[in-house]
Amino acid sequence: MPRWEPQTRDRLRDAALELFLAHGFDNVTVAQITERAGLTRRTFSRYFTDKRDVLFAGSEKLPAVMAAAVGRADPDLPPFTALLTALAEVGDLVADEHAAERRAIVAASPELQERGLTKDAAVTRALAGALEQRGAEAATAALLAPVGTAIFRAAFARWAEQPERASLADRIRETAAELAANLEPAATPGGQSRPAAGRAAYER
Amino acid sequence: MPRWEPQTRDRLRDAALELFLAHGFDNVTVAQITERAGLTRRTFSRYFTDKRDVLFAGSEKLPAVMAAAVGRADPDLPPFTALLTALAEVGDLVADEHAAERRAIVAASPELQERGLTKDAAVTRALAGALEQRGAEAATAALLAPVGTAIFRAAFARWAEQPERASLADRIRETAAELAANLEPAATPGGQSRPAAGRAAYER
Numbered sequence: 001m002p003r004w005e006p007q008t009r010d011r012l013r014d015a016a017l018e019l020f021l022a023h024g025f026d027n028v029t030v031a032q033i034t035e036r037a038g039l040t041r042r043t044f045s046r047y048f049t050d051k052r053d054v055l056f057a058g059s060e061k062l063p064a065v066m067a068a069a070v071g072r073a074d075p076d077l078p079p080f081t082a083l084l085t086a087l088a089e090v091g092d093l094v095a096d097e098h099a100a101e102r103r104a105i106v107a108a109s110p111e112l113q114e115r116g117l118t119k120d121a122a123v124t125r126a127l128a129g130a131l132e133q134r135g136a137e138a139a140t141a142a143l144l145a146p147v148g149t150a151i152f153r154a155a156f157a158r159w160a161e162q163p164e165r166a167s168l169a170d171r172i173r174e175t176a177a178e179l180a181a182n183l184e185p186a187a188t189p190g191g192q193s194r195p196a197a198g199r200a201a202y203e204r
Numbered sequence: 205m206p207r208w209e210p211q212t213r214d215r216l217r218d219a220a221l222e223l224f225l226a227h228g229f230d231n232v233t234v235a236q237i238t239e240r241a242g243l244t245r246r247t248f249s250r251y252f253t254d255k256r257d258v259l260f261a262g263s264e265k266l267p268a269v270m271a272a273a274v275g276r277a278d279p280d281l282p283p284f285t286a287l288l289t290a291l292a293e294v295g296d297l298v299a300d301e302h303a304a305e306r307r308a309i310v311a312a313s314p315e316l317q318e319r320g321l322t323k324d325a326a327v328t329r330a331l332a333g334a335l336e337q338r339g340a341e342a343a344t345a346a347l348l349a350p351v352g353t354a355i356f357r358a359a360f361a362r363w364a365e366q367p368e369r370a371s372l373a374d375r376i377r378e379t380a381a382e383l384a385a386n387l388e389p390a391a392t393p394g395g396q397s398r399p400a401a402g403r404a405a406y407e408r
Binding site for chain 2: 020029050078080114115117118121139142143144146147149150151153156158173175176178179180182184
């Protein structure tokens with residue numbers, strides 16, 4: 001019986017990604033993947049639960065990894081700065097050489113996009129919990145966490161579209177800066193000056 | 205055969221909301237709802253498809269209503285201001301007298317929360333499309349739309365928790381102002397000055 005070999009895993013993953021990209025995730029079977037890799041179904045089962053697992057292996061850890069990164073950030077940082085520091089740190093872990101291909105495959109499949117929503121919701125819950133652990137108000141944590149997830153997703157899309165794919169962490173910081181610039185003039189629509197009242201109401 | 209009567213619909217809805225709040229959505233049957241309302245299953249079927257429909261009737265229109273409100277906003281407004289104006293306008297439509305009860309019922313049921321994610325994703329897609337229609341860059345629209353949805357959800361939670369439930373539109377503007385205040389110092393983590401580079405990269 002052969003030992004567990006990283007090359008075998010990589011062959012299966014490469015074959016799967018090629019087929020998913022060419023034919024769409026929904027139209028590819030495990031049999032087609034193993035045939036293309038020149039390996040058996042039994043070998044596939046040693047490395048992956050099913051064809052989804054080729055795309056999502058490891059991603060179940062993302063909520064905990066994100067929460068831990070928020071927890072590690074300097075306790076003196078304000079909550080959004082801590083969140084952004086954590087997103088940038090985790091971003092460079094997530095952005096491996098196949099991340100852009102995985103993203104394109106997920107974007108083309110309604111079933112996988114649905115799963116992506118559930119994953120993002122789990123990340124958002126973990127971020128909110130970690131911000132509260134740092135002492136943020138529950139209402140502030142519940143607002144900043146989904147915004148962090150939105151920044152991460154938007155930055156990831158931009159990173160994946162760049163041919164050079166320099167650094168996801170840089171894209172995350174740029175995206176957050178762009179969001180801040182967009183929000184700045186809009187906080188007081190119709191010329192009403194409401195920020196002070198808003199903060200007072202929620203920062204008891 | 206009786207005519208369609210609003211009072212009958214209200215009796216069924218009130219009975220359903222009371223039972224959902226008391227026992228949890230998953231544990232309540234249509235038979236229990238009709239029994240409590242003193243009506244028949246056949247009558248229930250004239251007003252609602254199933255027990256979920258009692259909670260979500262009309263919500264399938266929300267994406268289109270949101271998009272139309274973004275489209276109606278003054279064309280000279282910057283994209284986030286237009287988005288916020290639309291959220292506030294729709295907010296006061298959504299915040300009816302039973303909205304807080306519906307929210308509590310959904311929050312207590314994993315099945316309904318999953319459905320809520322799908323609904324929110326549809327709203328986000330509609331907002332992004334409407335922002336692009338107004339001339340926003342696709343990347344900017346894809347960033348601002350989920351942030352708009354996050355502001356709407358957070359504001360709705362705050363509104364529902366207030367005993368007086370004054371105005372959801374006010375809570376939306378306050379929540380956006382709070383978000384802007386939180387983002388301000390964080391756009392340049394570690395003291396690096398990146399906003400200009402970020403904007404230049406995406407605003408070709």
